Amino acid sequence: MTEIFTPPYPRPPRNKRGLVKRFLRGWHSWIHVLFDKSYTMKMGEIRLPGRTMYIANELPLVDRILRGGTAFPKHSELVRNLDPLIGNSVFSANGADWESQRAMVNPAFAHxxxxxxxxxxxxxxxxxxxxxxxxxxxxxxxDIDPMMTHVAADIIFRTLFSQTLDAERSNIIHTAFGRFQRLAHSASMLRLYGLPAGWFEKRSKGPARxxxxxxxxxxxxxxxGFHGRGEAGTRDILQSLIEAKHPETGAHFTCEEVMEQVSTIFLAGHETSASTMTWALYMLGECGHIQxxxxxxxxRLAGGQPLxxxxxxxxxxxxxxxxxTLRLYPPVSFLPREVTCPVDMRDKHLEAGAMLVVAPWLTQRNKDNWACPHAFDPDRFEDPANAEMAKQAWFPFGRGPRVCVxxxxxxQEVMTVIASVVRRFAISVPAGFTPEPISxxxxxxxxxxxxxFTPIS
Ligand code: HEM
Incomplete structure (x- = not known):
């Protein structure tokens, strides 16, 4: 019998650590602050000097929060964190502003x-x-990490702008996004602990630029070309955004607003897929039989034909x-929402303004939801006994009105890339190498x- 492979994740300590230890572990990565009980608790409360944070893991609560729409908008901390990169756009806006942006952006998604x-x-x-x-x-x-950024960025670049992305611009994006993630993460940590974050906030603007x-x-x-000279332009996402009209006023996006939507679609549309492809190829490298x-x-299904x-x-x-892969390494592992009116959840009373987090990373690795939750076992999705959990406890794309578009x-893109790679190469992991996931x-x-990578003739 083939043994099931457990890919790396930070082994949680048995007990909650003190404030300083948690800060130090969290400085590099959110998933490193979790402890044993985080994976099974129904609802947790974390008191930080900067704010109180709640994590909701119970399945009906997850559903209530994500489907709650305007009652649980995206948290201002997330909005502030992403601001240098995506400004006020369809990913970060809330309420009526989000509704009109979504109506303007929707036709672009036809592309x-x-x-x-x-x-x-x-x-x-x-x-x-x-x-x-x-x-x-x-x-x-x-090193496939920058290569997966390149291919995912290239795909969304072609869809957005009808252009390919060359290696030089791809490298700029990979390096700058890595720096942005580090600086924005540090700024966020400091704010949660009520510490000044100005230096990191300021520095994060450089890579965003x-x-x-x-x-x-x-x-x-x-x-x-369109607004000044009346040029028709190429039919792609960018052109749809340039031509989009506000549902009530009929106004177009300004050029800066188009930049914000483009940045959002570009970033939401490549970084997440790149992460998924990187972890999928790694796990296939470890699991020769699944590969x-x-x-x-x-x-059998494609032979040598184009997919x-x-x-x-x-x-x-x-x-x-x-x-x-998305169950084990959900690229967006934590979805922070804001409590708009005081509300009771389980035994907790949440005040307006509290941060309420729904966590695909935790729910999808909870042993009450999934057998051998940390193991890589794609066949679990074939088992009819898991069908209900696949609906309730698998939500890497979110759920409800703000679900991923x-x-x-x-x-389609991740499947295309993996199929193209596995039919051309046998993949393996260098002896002694184990990646460390950082969230x-x-x-x-x-x-x-x-x-x-060994070519297959
Ligand atoms: C594996 C790949 C992807 C994952 C795991 C992912 C995950 C997510 C998640 C979890 C959300 C909701 C966040 C929340 O509720 O707080 C979201 C929203 C969004 N995603 Fe994705 N995404 C992926 C790929 C893409 C792609 C390829 C595009 C564009 C082509 C895209 C565009 C968006 C947009 C525009 C939103 C905001 C929707 C709104 O709030 O109206 N994502 N994504």
Whole structure:
């Protein structure tokens, strides 16, 4: 019998640590502050000098909060944290402002329609395979962490702007986003502990600007083309945003507002998928038997032909790998909401303004919800006994009115990339290497993800 693989996660201490120890562990990563009981408690309360935070794990509570819409808007701490990067946009806005932004942005998402985006994904995945081939030629390990950023950013770049993303701009994005995550995380930690965070807040603006500078020239030229010279423009997400009208006033987005929406779609649309692909390839590298099975599935359904949406639909094993990766490493691991009116939950009384966190990382690794919760077992999604849990205790894309608008796009892109890689290479993990997951805005390996790729003839 093949043993089930348990991929790395920070082993929680048995007991809650003191304030200082928690601060030190949390300085690099949110998941490092959790302790044993965090994974099974129904509702927890954490008193910090800066604020009191509640974590709701009980399934009906999770549902109530996420479906609660305006009663539990996105927390101001999250909004402040992301502000240098995405400003006031469809991810961060609340209430009526969010509703009108969502109405304006919705038509742009027609460009992420699965049939329309499939050829872009296949082309970007082919370019990735060529890059891996070149990098693996000497037989040494290849760090796939920046490569997954490149392919995911390339896919969303092609969908947004009808352009490919070259290696130089991809490197700028990967490096700047890594820096932004570190600085924004530190600022957030300090604010939660009631400490001054100004230095980190100020420093985080630099990498955010470096990312904006990659697409500002494209956005400004196209905006001026349409609004200044009446040019029709290419039919893509950017053009839909430039042409979008407010549902009541009929006003267009300003150029800065288009920049904010573009930044949001670009960041929400590549960093999360890149994280998923990195962890999926790592776990396949560790689990040769699952890798062989999925390679056989891809060969049976696609042969040597370019992948299509119809082929992906039939790749059940690949889809289960996607789901299981998102269960174990949900890129958005914590969803912080704000309590708008005093409310009672279980035995707790929450005052207005309190932070109420719903945590895919915890609910999806809770042993009351899933058997062997920390183990990588894609087949669990085939078991009818797990069908109800897959509905209630699996929500890497959120749930309710603020659910991710790119979930179908992400599934198609991750499946396309993994299928393209496994049919071309046998993947393995260098002896002695174990990645350390770090959770800031998303979950990435602390020191990259070197893997070995052997071409399959
Ligand atoms: C594996 C990949 C992805 C994951 C795990 C993910 C996860 C999430 C989650 C959890 C939320 C809701 C956050 C909350 O309720 O606080 C969200 C929202 C959002 N996502 Fe994704 N996402 C992914 C890919 C994408 C892609 C590919 C796009 C765009 C093409 C996208 C665009 C958005 C947008 C615009 C929102 C805000 C929706 C709103 O509030 O109206 N995401 N995502």
């Amino acid at each position: 992420t329609a699965l049939g329309r985006s499939m050829p872009l994904m296949v082309a970007a995945a082919d370019d990735l395979v060529a890059r891996i081939e070149a990098a693996a030629r000497d037989g040494g390990p290849v 470096a990312i904006h500078d990659v697409f500002r020239p494209i956005v400004e030229a196209r905006y001026a 062989t099975r999925v390679r056989e599935e891809v060969a 299509t949406g119809a082929m992906l639909k039939d790749m059940g094993q690949l889809r289960n790998i996607f789901k299981e 790119g979930a179908g796009f992400a599934q 800031r805005l998303t979950i990435r390996p602390r020191t990259g993800m070197p893997l070995l």
